[in-house]
Amino acid sequence: MLDRPLVFVDLETTGATAHFDRITEIGVVEVDRGKYAGEWSSLVNPQVRIPPNIQSLTGINDAMVADAPTFEELAPDLISRLEGKVLVAHNARFDHGFLRNEFRRLGYQYTPKVLCTVKLSRRLYPHERRHNLDSLIERHGLSCDNRHRALADARVLWEFTQHIYHELGGEIVQEIADKLLSDPALPSGLPSDAMNGLPDAPGVYIFYGENDVVLYVGKSANLRTRVMSHFSGDHSTSKDMHISRDIRRLDWVETAGDFGASIKEAQLVKRLAPMHNRRLRETKEACTYHWDPVDGPTVPRLLKAADIDMSLLGHLYGTFRSRRAARTALKSLADEYGLCLILLGLEKGKGPCFAHQLRKCRGACIGRETILNHAMRVSLALSKLRISPWPYQDKITVRERHPVTGRSEMHVIDRWCYLGAANTQSDLFDQYETRRERSFDADTYKLLKSALKKSGKNLEIIESGNS
Secondary structure, eight states: OTTSEEEEEEEEESSSOTTTOOEEEEEEEEEETTEEEEEEEEEOBOSSOOOHHHHHHHOOOHHHHTTSOBHHHHHHHHHHHHTTSEEEETTHHHHHHHHHHHHHHTTOOOOOOEEEHHHHHHHHOTTOSOOSHHHHHHHHTOOOSSTTSHHHHHHHHHHHHHHHHHHHOHHHHHHHHHHHHHSOOOOTTSOTTTTTTOOSSOEEEEEEOGGGOEEEEEEESSHHHHHHHHTSSSOSSHHHHHHHHHOOEEEEEEOSSHHHHHHHHHHHHHHHOOTTOOTTOOOTTOEEEEOOTTTOOSSOEEEEGGGOOGGGTTSEEEEESSHHHHHHHHHHHHHHHTOOTTTTTSSOSSSSOHHHHTTOSOSGGGTSSOHHHHHHHHHHHHGGGBOOOOOSSSOEEEEEEOTTTOOEEEEEEETTEEEEEESSHHHHHHHHTTOOOOOOOHHHHHHHHHHHHTOSSSEEEEETTOO
8 A cells, every 4th residue: 555656635525416516625645655745735615605514514614715716726736646646535435526526527537546444444444343534533543633624634544544554564454455456446335245246137236234224226227337337436416425325235136127127126115115215115195086977986086006996997097196196186187177176076165166266167166067068078187197998808928038148037917917027937827826916006007008018029918818
């Protein structure tokens, strides 16, 4: 580690996302082959306001940076200090991501070798649980005169490096440092072999944090490429920043293609409720409207998704995550089509509805429009939201094949309900012939409907009796 030029760097910023937030302070300690070579620091005008919580943490406020140079003004001198040297930082992905993005905006290419002192501490002291900077300061008796200021924290990293050389010996530290510098760029909490076996194939991946808390579930046509993109260092979203900080383990399920991956992702998100997944999360309030102008009900009736009778397909409208969302959608249709709020069940009472008083309802509530004519217009309005009838006589099997790997999977679907997957036709018979439960899920319905439209070379539909 000390056989090459190093720069120990710490940054203070306006937030955690390198693509959107900005640097407010830079601290650099330069070391040339084990010898202290100088230090440099500067406040930076981020040209945006510093959030109050960040001001409280760092002590850097808007007034302090108002007259400071911008990053653009500092860039020429800073790049000359950093170029050709190993960047050493605590949770280095954060500092590297910010510097690379700031330089990129100005047309500079900054691609240094990076050494993370969090990873270094984990490798050298595997029995210790915590490796944040405060823990290192306390555990090793390091000095820091101004915590959460850039130069002071950069000095701590240089002091930590000197300490481990004296405590453990240069040979041990050098071996671990060389290994870290040659490893792919992974978050500090992941072991170096975490990516071993991760295929260049479709599937679903799962990120776990401390105590196996599920952080995130995702899917991709190329698992290895997608997983690595979360750890690129750019952190285009705060979600990726938090995942990189908290991840301790990853797992994956390979599939034959995107269809199987999409279904598996939706199932796992609902079952595991990951912290950073919003889309596809299960909600107990999920519902749809039932409306049949011939056989009733007399007004569109909200049904919980879990209680849907699949025989009602063709008379179900909309997939909503809450009753409130459903009522809002129906109210919007009422406004667009001039429908009566009372006859839609959105309002109780007799006489003119509120929409009629606003001259939006055509008067079905007071007899100016026939109930039959109003019902026809309700059907027209709801047609935009109609859940399609099941287009097959019975359940179907969807065979998915990957054109490169040759992997094949069989998926059983009946009336928009996904029943499961297997690798062979006989497996399907064994597992699903006696299976009778049906559970309608809005996200699965959308996935199935979209996929069945695209059936072709890699996605074959086999109807019952034709297999």
